[in-house]
Amino acid sequence: MHEQLKQSDGAGDEGEEDPNAMFGDLKKKKKKKREIPLDLDGEEGSGTSTPTTAPAATEDLDFSDLKKKKKSSKKKAAFDLDAFEKELQAENRNEDGDEEEAGGGQFLLNVDESELGENVFAHSEAPSGLDAGNEAWLKSDRDYTYPELLQRFYASLHASNPALLTSTGKRYVIVPPSLAREGNKKTIFTNITDICRRMHRQPEHVIQFLFSEMGTTGSVDGQGRLVIKGRFQQKQLENVLRRYIVEYVTCKTCKSFDTLLTKENRIFFMTCESCGSRRSVNAIKTGFQAQVGKRSKTKTT
Amino acid sequence: MSVQNLQTFDPFADEGDVLGSTKDVGSQQNYIHIRIQQRNGRKTLTTLQGLPKEYDAKKLLKAFKKEFACNGTLVEDEEMGQVIQLQGDQRLKISNFLTEEGIPKTTIKVHGF
Numbered sequence: 523m524h525e526q527l528k529q530s531d532g533a534g535d536e537g538e539e540d541p542n543a544m545f546g547d548l549k550k551k552k553k554k555k556r557e558i559p560l561d562l563d564g565e566e567g568s569g570t571s572t573p574t575t576a577p578a579a580t581e582d583l584d585f586s587d588l589k590k591k592k593k594s595s596k597k598k599a600a601f602d603l604d605a606f607e608k609e610l611q612a613e614n615r616n617e618d619g620d621e622e623e624a625g626g627g628q629f630l631l632n633v634d635e636s637e638l639g640e641n642v643f644a645h646s647e648a649p650s651g652l653d654a655g656n657e658a659w660l661k662s663d664r665d666y667t668y669p670e671l672l673q674r675f676y677a678s679l680h681a682s683n684p685a686l687l688t689s690t691g692k693r694y695v696i697v698p699p700s701l702a703r704e705g706n707k708k709t710i711f712t713n714i715t716d717i718c719r720r721m722h723r724q725p726e727h728v729i730q731f732l733f734s735e736m737g738t739t740g741s742v743d744g745q746g747r748l749v750i751k752g753r754f755q756q757k758q759l760e761n762v763l764r765r766y767i768v769e770y771v772t773c774k775t776c777k778s779f780d781t782l783l784t785k786e787n788r789i790f791f792m793t794c795e796s797c798g799s800r801r802s803v804n805a806i807k808t809g810f811q812a813q814v815g816k817r818s819k820t821k822t823t
Numbered sequence: 824m825s826v827q828n829l830q831t832f833d834p835f836a837d838e839g840d841v842l843g844s845t846k847d848v849g850s851q852q853n854y855i856h857i858r859i860q861q862r863n864g865r866k867t868l869t870t871l872q873g874l875p876k877e878y879d880a881k882k883l884l885k886a887f888k889k890e891f892a893c894n895g896t897l898v899e900d901e902e903m904g905q906v907i908q909l910q911g912d913q914r915l916k917i918s919n920f921l922t923e924e925g926i927p928k929t930t931i932k933v934h935g936f
Contacts, residue, residue: 735934735935735936736859736861736935736936737858737859737860737861737934737935738860738861752861753861754936755936758936759936761936762935762936809856809858809870809872809903809934810856810858810870810872810898810900810902810903810906811860812860812868812870812898812906812908814860814861814862814863814868815863
């Protein structure tokens, strides 16, 4: 359970950043959804066939965690398999009798059951029916629903180009910014050149963005390190860098990180290397800077 | 019965100033910027810049001060116009306040770390 929590947390964090991760997450969710009706089916079956496990099944349904549900059901199956089989046989006999009885009298109930069966069928069939011509709506008069069409789209998409499935694992990795404190009021950003090289950006552009966003000033020292005025944590700088990447590095069209920034007529243009799209990006603009510190200092300059 | 096709519409008529209604197209003027600035120690300063004209900055400042229990002032800047300046990190509070007052969240930009 912890692992799952962590996973979902991580996915949420990455979701802002990485479109691929987001995509993967979506797929995961879908899979979960897919499994739920199937599981329900199994549980319902066991519930109806063995009255002794019925309360357990309902309890299981309450759990939102899917893994646990599966585990417990498996365990149960492993534990009293023999008993289960015996009961199943007995139940089968019982059911036969039931059906005969139903056939004799209740028409309404029969109709209801058939409808229920069809519904279940549609739910479980639509997701698993990957090949064309097997869709649920072909056999009935009803129109196809949006989720079904979506399912069909993804199925055919992944069938025709399986490369998409494997490429989702590819991630854009940037080293975390390493910070050091110089004295009491200055922070040194040591690996800014490395990060800029990884992003294919001029350090000046990145530095300008950092300063305008954090509302400070600073300078570059002899070894190419950035000295920032003010105290900053690594996490804070990470956030700012993340925003920079979203705004100035990722391609808005294809979400690729393979972009180049060029300046033409005082306007920055971002060209995507993978999809070839080209768009202008906002100029970095420093906003209002409030008066901080002694007034006499600013007067002299 | 009215025939829609045959309405007299001159496609070459002068439309007037297309951009007249929205004065600054493509500029960043229509964003509300919320920034933070570090002061000495762990103290910070929050600035709110680019407030639309229809809001009274003075009254807003008063509401902010009361709501967030902080002091603040109204600064007149040549370029940016009126800027609300508050003590402490009030960025999230300000953006929540403004969205609750009906300002769309897309026009608010929160800067800083």
